[in-house]
Amino acid sequence: MPFYRKNLNNMIKKYSADFIFDGERLHQNALIEFEQGIVKTLRTKEEHEEEVLYYEGLLLPGLINTHCHLELSHLFGKVPTGTGLLPFLRHVVSMRDVDQREVLDAIEEQNDLMWKAGIQAVGDISNKADTAATKAKSPIQYYSFIEMFDMMQASFTQQSYDQYEAVYHQFDRANGNNKAAVPHAPYTVTQDLFERINRLNEGTSTISIHNQETAHEDQYFINKSGGFSDFYQSIGINDEAFSPTGQPSIYYAMAHMDAAQKTLFIHNTMTTPDHIKDAYAWNKQVFWATCANANLYIENRLPDYKAFLDTNATLTIGTDSLSSNWKLSILEELKTIQKYNSFIPIELLLRWATKNGAAALSFDTLGSFEAGKKPGLVQFKHFDGSNLQSCEVERIF
Numbered sequence: 001m002p003f004y005r006k007n008l009n010n011m012i013k014k015y016s017a018d019f020i021f022d023g024e025r026l027h028q029n030a031l032i033e034f035e036q037g038i039v040k041t042l043r044t045k046e047e048h049e050e051e052v053l054y055y056e057g058l059l060l061p062g063l064i065n066t067h068c069h070l071e072l073s074h075l076f077g078k079v080p081t082g083t084g085l086l087p088f089l090r091h092v093v094s095m096r097d098v099d100q101r102e103v104l105d106a107i108e109e110q111n112d113l114m115w116k117a118g119i120q121a122v123g124d125i126s127n128k129a130d131t132a133a134t135k136a137k138s139p140i141q142y143y144s145f146i147e148m149f150d151m152m153q154a155s156f157t158q159q160s161y162d163q164y165e166a167v168y169h170q171f172d173r174a175n176g177n178n179k180a181a182v183p184h185a186p187y188t189v190t191q192d193l194f195e196r197i198n199r200l201n202e203g204t205s206t207i208s209i210h211n212q213e214t215a216h217e218d219q220y221f222i223n224k225s226g227g228f229s230d231f232y233q234s235i236g237i238n239d240e241a242f243s244p245t246g247q248p249s250i251y252y253a254m255a256h257m258d259a260a261q262k263t264l265f266i267h268n269t270m271t272t273p274d275h276i277k278d279a280y281a282w283n284k285q286v287f288w289a290t291c292a293n294a295n296l297y298i299e300n301r302l303p304d305y306k307a308f309l310d311t312n313a314t315l316t317i318g319t320d321s322l323s324s325n326w327k328l329s330i331l332e333e334l335k336t337i338q339k340y341n342s343f344i345p346i347e348l349l350l351r352w353a354t355k356n357g358a359a360a361l362s363f364d365t366l367g368s369f370e371a372g373k374k375p376g377l378v379q380f381k382h383f384d385g386s387n388l389q390s391c392e393v394e395r396i397f
C-alpha cells in the first residue's frame with residue numbers, strides 16, 4: 001500500500017558528515033541510515049542523494065565511559081591537584097558531612113551533562129546507593145560496580161562485606177543497566193574478601209579493579225617499602241599483618257580474581273609490557289581503562305601507552321570522578337591522550353572510546369554502527385580527519 005510505504009520511508013533517517021567513524025574505521029563520503037534509532041546500514045553516499053541530514057566534522061556512535069564515580073560529583077574542585085595518590089586519598093577520606101541534597105543534585109547534574117557530552121554508557125563505581133534513583137531513569141546505560149574494601153584488615157572483612165552487599169541489592173538490572181560486586185584495589189582487599197566477591201558475582205560478566213595507579217602500590221607488594229605503611233598509620237590502620245608477595249600488585253589481584261570474568265584494570269600508570277602479557281596469559285578477556293586527566297590531576301603522570309600498543313592490549317576510556325577531574329567528558333580524555341601521544345592512530349583512539357568500551361561492559365547494542373544496534377549518534381565538530389584538539393562534542397540523539 002503506497003500510504004504505508006511512504007510512512008515507512010519517512011521513518012528512515014539518513015545522516016552524513018565529512019567523516020563517519022563506525023566503531024572500527026573512519027569513512028569519507030559515507031552515509032548512515034537509522035530507523036527509530038536503530039542502525040539500518042552504513043554505505044557510500046550516492047551523488048544526488050535526497051533527504052540527507054549533513055553534519056560538519058565527524059559522526060560516531062555514543063561514547064563509552066568505563067570508569068567513573070558518579071556519587072563523588074559533589075567533590076568537584078575540592079581536592080588539590082598534583083599531590084600524588086596517597087595525599088589524595090587522605091583528602092578524600094577526610095571529607096565528611098556533606099548535605100545529602102547537595103550529593104543527589106550533583107549526581108543528577110553530571111548524569112545530564114554526560115548524556116549531553118555524547119556518553120551512552122558508564123561503568124560506575126558505587127560505594128553507596130546514592131546514584132540508584134538517577135540510574136533507574138537515565139537514558140545512559142549504567143554498569144554499576146559495587147565496590148568493596150576492608151583495608152586489608154581481616155577483622156573488617158565481615159562488616160564491610162555486609163555493608164556493601166546491602167548496597168549491591170539496592171541496584172537493579174532494569175532500564176538496560178547491569179551490576180557487579182568488585183574489589184577496590186589490591187592494597188585494600190584481603191584474600192577472604194576477594195573470595196566473597198567472587199561468590200556474589202557468579203554468572204556476572206565484568207569485574208573492575210583499580211590497578212597500579214602509583215609507584216608506592218608496587219613497592220608495597222614487592223617488599224613493603226613506599227608510602228603505604230605510613231598512609232595506613234595516618235588513618236589509624238595497623239598493617240603489621242600484611243606480608244609482601246615479592247611481585248607487583250597486579251599479580252596479587254590476578255591470584256584472587258575470577259579469571260572466568262571479563263576484567264577491567266583501571267589506571268595502569270605503572271603497568272609494563274610484561275604485566276600486560278601475564279594478564280592476557282591469565283585471562284583473555286582483559287581490558288585496560290585509562291583515565292588520563294585523573295592521572296594528571298592526582299599523580300601528574302600518564303601510563304606508557306606504547307606498552308599497550310606494542311602488546312595489542314585492549315584499551316578503554318574512563319573519566320574517573322570529579323574529585324580528580326575537571327569534567328566528565330570522554331572527548332576531553334581523548335584530547336589529553338592525543339596531545340601527549342600523537343603517535344596513537346586516530347582510529348585506535350576512537351575505538352577505545354566506543355567499541356572497546358561497549359565490549360568491556362558487555363553492552364552489545366552500543367559502541368558501533370553495525371546493523372541492528374542502537375548506539376546513539378554523536379558529532380565531533382571541527383574534526384579534520386585526525387586532530388581532536390579543537391573538537392567540540394554534540395549529541396544528535
Ligand SMILES: [Zn+2]
Pocket residue numbers: 067068069125210266320321
Ligand atoms: Zn576510580
